[in-house]
Amino acid sequence: MKVNGKPYRTIWLNEGNDRVVQVIDQLKLPHAFEIADVLSVADMCRAISNMTVRGAGLIGASAGFGMYLASREAPEQGFHDFMRQAAADLKATRPTAANLAWAVERMLGAIAVGTTPAHMRQLARDAAVAIADEDAEHCWRLGEHGLALIAAIAQRKPGQCVNILTHCNAGWLAFVDFGSATAPIYAAHDAGIPVHVWVDETRPRNQGASLTAWELGQHGVPHTLIADNAGGHLMQHGLVDMVITGTDRVTRNGDVANKIGTYLKALAARDNGIPMVVALPSSTFDFTLGDGIASIPIEERGAEEVRFVSGKTSHSGIETVQICPDTTPARNWGFDVTPARLVTKLICERGICDANEAAILALFPQERE
Amino acid sequence: MKVNGKPYRTIWLNEGNDRVVQVIDQLKLPHAFEIADVLSVADMCRAISNMTVRGAGLIGASAGFGMYLASREAPEQGFHDFMRQAAADLKATRPTAANLAWAVERMLGAIAVGTTPAHMRQLARDAAVAIADEDAEHCWRLGEHGLALIAAIAQRKPGQCVNILTHCNAGWLAFVDFGSATAPIYAAHDAGIPVHVWVDETRPRNQGASLTAWELGQHGVPHTLIADNAGGHLMQHGLVDMVITGTDRVTRNGDVANKIGTYLKALAARDNGIPMVVALPSSTFDFTLGDGIASIPIEERGAEEVRFVSGKTSHSGIETVQICPDTTPARNWGFDVTPARLVTKLICERGICDANEAAILALFPQERE
Numbered sequence: 043m044k045v046n047g048k049p050y051r052t053i054w055l056n057e058g059n060d061r062v063v064q065v066i067d068q069l070k071l072p073h074a075f076e077i078a079d080v081l082s083v084a085d086m087c088r089a090i091s092n093m094t095v096r097g098a099g100l101i102g103a104s105a106g107f108g109m110y111l112a113s114r115e116a117p118e119q120g121f122h123d124f125m126r127q128a129a130a131d132l133k134a135t136r137p138t139a140a141n142l143a144w145a146v147e148r149m150l151g152a153i154a155v156g157t158t159p160a161h162m163r164q165l166a167r168d169a170a171v172a173i174a175d176e177d178a179e180h181c182w183r184l185g186e187h188g189l190a191l192i193a194a195i196a197q198r199k200p201g202q203c204v205n206i207l208t209h210c211n212a213g214w215l216a217f218v219d220f221g222s223a224t225a226p227i228y229a230a231h232d233a234g235i236p237v238h239v240w241v242d243e244t245r246p247r248n249q250g251a252s253l254t255a256w257e258l259g260q261h262g263v264p265h266t267l268i269a270d271n272a273g274g275h276l277m278q279h280g281l282v283d284m285v286i287t288g289t290d291r292v293t294r295n296g297d298v299a300n301k302i303g304t305y306l307k308a309l310a311a312r313d314n315g316i317p318m319v320v321a322l323p324s325s326t327f328d329f330t331l332g333d334g335i336a337s338i339p340i341e342e343r344g345a346e347e348v349r350f351v352s353g354k355t356s357h358s359g360i361e362t363v364q365i366c367p368d369t370t371p372a373r374n375w376g377f378d379v380t381p382a383r384l385v386t387k388l389i390c391e392r393g394i395c396d397a398n399e400a401a402i403l404a405l406f407p408q409e410r411e
Numbered sequence: 412m413k414v415n416g417k418p419y420r421t422i423w424l425n426e427g428n429d430r431v432v433q434v435i436d437q438l439k440l441p442h443a444f445e446i447a448d449v450l451s452v453a454d455m456c457r458a459i460s461n462m463t464v465r466g467a468g469l470i471g472a473s474a475g476f477g478m479y480l481a482s483r484e485a486p487e488q489g490f491h492d493f494m495r496q497a498a499a500d501l502k503a504t505r506p507t508a509a510n511l512a513w514a515v516e517r518m519l520g521a522i523a524v525g526t527t528p529a530h531m532r533q534l535a536r537d538a539a540v541a542i543a544d545e546d547a548e549h550c551w552r553l554g555e556h557g558l559a560l561i562a563a564i565a566q567r568k569p570g571q572c573v574n575i576l577t578h579c580n581a582g583w584l585a586f587v588d589f590g591s592a593t594a595p596i597y598a599a600h601d602a603g604i605p606v607h608v609w610v611d612e613t614r615p616r617n618q619g620a621s622l623t624a625w626e627l628g629q630h631g632v633p634h635t636l637i638a639d640n641a642g643g644h645l646m647q648h649g650l651v652d653m654v655i656t657g658t659d660r661v662t663r664n665g666d667v668a669n670k671i672g673t674y675l676k677a678l679a680a681r682d683n684g685i686p687m688v689v690a691l692p693s694s695t696f697d698f699t700l701g702d703g704i705a706s707i708p709i710e711e712r713g714a715e716e717v718r719f720v721s722g723k724t725s726h727s728g729i730e731t732v733q734i735c736p737d738t739t740p741a742r743n744w745g746f747d748v749t750p751a752r753l754v755t756k757l758i759c760e761r762g763i764c765d766a767n768e769a770a771i772l773a774l775f776p777q778e779r780e
Contacts, residue, residue, distance in 0.1 A: 072736040243717065243734070245614055245638040251718075251735040259736055267717055267741040269614040270639050271672025275747035278674070278704055303640025305647070309678040335647055348612065348636055349620075351720040353732025361730050363722025365612070366620040367441040367628055372636040378644035 043214045043228070045075055045260055051218050052100050053107060053174060060167065061114055063107045065095050068215060072256035073354045083112035083128045090135040090142075093247070097216020098290050098326050099177045102141030105132045106170035109149035113159075113166035121159045125150065137339040138299055138377045140291035140328045145173055174218045180323035180391035181220035188226025188286070188321055188389045189233060195283045196235045203264070204230070205283045207240040207273050210301035211253035212288020212321065222288040222321035224257070226389065231263045239265040240276060244301060246347040246374060270303050274310040285311045286319045292327050294409070296382030296397030297334025302375055308384040317386040320397070324390050327402070329409040334379040341376040348372035412583045412597070414444055414629055420587050421469050422476060422543060429536065430483055432476045434464050437584060441625035442723045449473075452481035452497045459504040459511075462616070466585020467659050467695050468546045471510030474501045475542035478518035482528075482535035490528045494519065506708040507668055507746045509660035509697040514542055543587045549692035549760035550589035557595025557655070557690055557758045558602060564652045565604045572633070573599070574652045576609040576642050579670035580622035581657020581690065591657040591690035593626070595758065600632045608634040609645060613670060615716040615743060639672050643679040654680045655688045661696050663778075665751030665766030666703025671744055677753040686755040689766070693759050696771070698778040703748040710745040717741035 043050065056062035056079070067078040069092065078094055080086050086108030089095050095104045112128035113121075129146045136142055152169035156162030195204050210216075212223035220228060230237050239258055244250035251267055258265040268276070276282050285307055291299040298304070298320050311318040331337045349372050352362045366372070385397035395401040403410050412419065425431035425448070436447040438461065447463060449455050455477030458464050464473045481497035482490075498515045505511055521538035525531030564573050579585075581592035589597060599606050608627055613619035620636055627634040637645070645651050654676055660668040667673070667689050680687040700706045718741050721731045735741070754766035764770040772779050 072739075073733075241739075243614060245612060245640060248734050251739070255735045255739040259738060265739075267714075267735055267739050269671065269717055269743070271614060271670070271675065271747075272742070272744055274674040274678070275671055275709070275744055278748070301640070302638065302644055305643040306640065306675040306679055309643070309682055310675055313678055340644070345636075348638055351722060351732065351734065353720060353734040355730055355732055361724055361732050363720065363724055363730050363732055364442075365617050365720065365722040366624045366636050369628060370441075370610075370620070370624040370634075370636050373641070374638070375641055375644055378640075379647065 043219060043257065043261060051174070051178065052215055053095065053103050053218060055171065063111060065089065065104070066215065067094050068096060068253060069094050072252045073360060080107070080111065082115055083108045083131065086111060087131050087135050090132070097211060098139050098141050098288055099181065099217030099222065099323055101136060101139045102145035102325055103174040103177050103218050105142050105145040106149055106173035108132050109146060110166040110170040113153065113163045116159065118159050121162065125153065136341060138290045138341045141325045144325050148173065177217050177323060177325070178219035181217050181222060181225045183391040184222060184321055184323065184389050185220055185225025185229040187394050188319070189229040191284065191319060191387070191394070192226055192230040192235060192237065203236045203238045205238050205240065205281055207242065207276065207282045207285045207307065208254060209242040209250065209287050209304050209307055210244045211249040213254050213257045215253050215257055216288060222323065223286045225321065226286065227263060228261060231261070237263060239263060240273065240282065241265050241267045242270050242273060242303070243267060244303070245270055249301070273307050277310050277314040277316055282316055284317050284319060286321060289320050289322050289326055290377060291338050292320070292322055292388065293331040293334040293338065294329050294402065295332055295399045296385060296388065296402060297338070298380040298385055299334060299338045299377050300380065302378050305378040305380045308380040312384050318384055319387045319389060320385055321389040324392065324406065327406070329406070335381065338379055340378070343374045343376050345372035345374055348374045412588060412626065412630060420543070420547065421584055422464065422472050422587060424540070432480060434458065434473070435584065436463055437465060437622060438463050441621045442729060449476070449480065451484055452477045452500065455480060456500050456504050459501070466580060467508050467510050467657055468550065468586030468591065468692055470505060470508045471514035471694055472543040472546050472587050474511050474514040475518055475539035477501050478515060479535040479539040482522065482532045485528065487528050490531065494522065505710060507659045507710045510694050513694050517542065546586055546692060546694070547588035550586050550591060550594045552760040553591060553690055553692065553758050554589055554594025554598040556763050557688070558598040560653065560688060560756070560763070561595055561599040561604060561606065572605045572607045574607050574609065574650055576611070576645065576651045576654045576676065577623060578611040578619065578656050578673050578676055579613045580618040582623050582626045584622050584626055585657060591692065592655045594690065595655065596632060597630060600630070606632060608632060609642065609651065610634050610636045611639050611642060611672070612636060613672070614639055618670070642676050646679050646683040646685055651685055653686050653688060655690060658689050658691050658695055659746060660707050661689070661691055661757065662700040662703040662707065663698050663771065664701055664768045665754060665757065665771060666707070667749040667754055668703060668707045668746050669749065671747050674747040674749045677749040681753050687753055688756045688758060689754055690758040693761065693775065696775070698775070704750065707748055709747070712743045712745050714741035714743055717743045
């Protein structure tokens with residue numbers, strides 16, 4: 043997608059020096075657009091943990107490039123030990139996102155057929171680039187599928203805007219390009235369908251306010267920032283036509299882990315007869331898991347993310363402010379699980395399906411076992 | 412309730428000079444505890460609008476004292492015109508809270524029987540004090556009723572903590588004393604029942620983080636601050652035994668207007684079989700309205716409350732930071748309506764009832780008409 047008119051992905055190999063991975067520094071957005079260099083697997087682990095890079099697809103692509111960087115660092119003697127440690131370190135950075143382990147395993151598989159360290163480095167480079175390219179392509183394709191859902195709503199209210207509510211950032215910033223939840227929105231906007239997006243702020247890290255609002259603004263998609271609390275009220279008053287979110291992991295039976303609070307929006311959508319749509323590249327499916335509430339690991343992050351808020355001061359500095367008493371304890375779970383019964387449709391690059399095992403496996407017959 | 416060991420109400424007449432109303436300045440909490448003087452009805456309108464004072468019961472009590480201050484300002488000639496204007500100005504400050512219009516009408520009724528301006532000033536003073544005293548007494552009594560609900564849960568899990576989730580601040584800071592949602596919690600805590608409160612941050616104005624966390628901390632009630640997004644996840648995992656909130660207006664049939672986001676928690680409570688309890692003094696009922704979603708006016712406040720967050724910096728200054736891009740538009744509805752079908756019980760000073768017209772009118776037979 044374009045930033046100030048210039049096309050970007052969220053992660054790429056430096057053109058002149060392929061020992062350097064470059065990423066958009068998402069900790070600086072929306073107040074500054076900066077590119078960060080990632081020089082080692084340890085750097086990449088930090089970037090994933092501290093959310094310099096974040097979002098289901100981008101975490102996977104980052105893990106791919108992290109494994110590639112590891113292959114450049116690994117000694118000739120002990121190459122495989124070094125890579126196994128790198129894999130473990132990367133997997134430990136964020137527990138919920140399915141794409142992370144998926145990408146690490148794919149990288150291990152790719153280098154396993156290498157004959158020499160040099161060969162394996164080349165294989166790692168190719169695999170990391172392929173993961174990123176596929177992520178972008180899958181998001182593009184799921185956007186085309188999702189466009190049909192938005193077009194169908196637009197047809198039912200000619201001349202009126204299609205109002206879409208989204209939670210967190212499942213935009214192109216969360217992937218390599220296009221995004222998952224945003225891909226159908228961008229496709230609809232580019233096709234001339236009038237769309238307007240209600241952007242959930244998404245406490246505690248405000249990815250909606252800082253990232254989704256920013257990228258929709260860059261692309262010129264009309265949008266309005268709201269508190270996470272507001273979505274139910276909007277739905278009760280006919281101001282939402284569709285909820286669309288991304289996801290960090292979808293189980294075999296269609297349970298959806300996504301940013302904390304998604305479950306509440308899914309409940310409100312159901313209560314008001316509004317479609318609750320979840321968009322994902324196939325790399326986000328975890329076919330090994332059934333009941334998502336019981337089995338998907340939910341990351342708990344630091345209390346300081348709840349107790350403090352960062353933003354731009356009136357002097358254009360960045361400041362962090364404390365919003366509660368000094369002694370107030372806080373807890374901070376990063377995700378919740380929306381049961382499949384509340385999900386109207388899943389959109390992936392292979393098409394659209396209902397959120398149940400039979401429908402999912404009809405799109406992914408190789409997972410039937 | 413006590414602050415640093417000294418008992419306070421949220422509003423009172425200055426002991427030495429009864430032309431001065433004093434209030435706890437809630438814009439300064441939790442980082443400073445300051446008392447503000449309110450000297451005129453115009454002052455009081457500002458204090459209600461800018462939320463120096465806020466919360467269903469306290470808005471009512473403030474309107475009462477505002478009318479009293481107006482009676483001190485009103486000229487001998489044109490006394491009633493002045494009072495009618497004061498009534499209109501006060502009613503216009505916040506559209507959703509039922510207590511506001513209720514208190515203003517009660518004040519007008521009280522002074523209507525006066526024979527001279529001096530007599531009417533005395534009647535206004537007495538009525539304002541009575542409204543405040545009754546608010547405190549009603550909260551105390553509903554706390555005793557609500558205590559029984561908490562005690563019943565405690566009996567089913569002996570030796571374990573009763574986990575209660577609340578949204579916004581319906582604490583003693585929102586009333587004259589004791590609070591509505593918090594009154595049963597304080598009563599249970601004081602009775603030795605182990606309770607723990609999940610405190611919703613309550614964006615955009617963070618009344619949970621800044622007020623509820625503060626007052627629970629002052630009283631020593633164990634509590635944990637969470638993002639508004641977290642409650643559904645907690646309920647899915649058995650970590651909430653009861654949701655209890657206050658309300659700004661309850662219709663004849665039991666629909667509940669409360670801080671935006673309450674509806675989402677009520678949906679999650681229903682989905683997880685958890686009681687959703689709403690506590691209110693009878694002054695918060697609006698027996699003239701039926702369907703709350705269609706009829707309760709919902710205040711829309713400024714976008715800046717969504718776009719900016721205030722808090723304490725590391726240097727102990729207070730700073731306001733912008734959390735979205737410079738050009739991002741925002742909308743900010745203050746309340747939503749939880750349909751009666753999602754409300755398990757209403758608690759008021761007369762007792763506990765189901766949220767339907769027959770049950771409510773059984774407690775308030777004079778409203779049967």
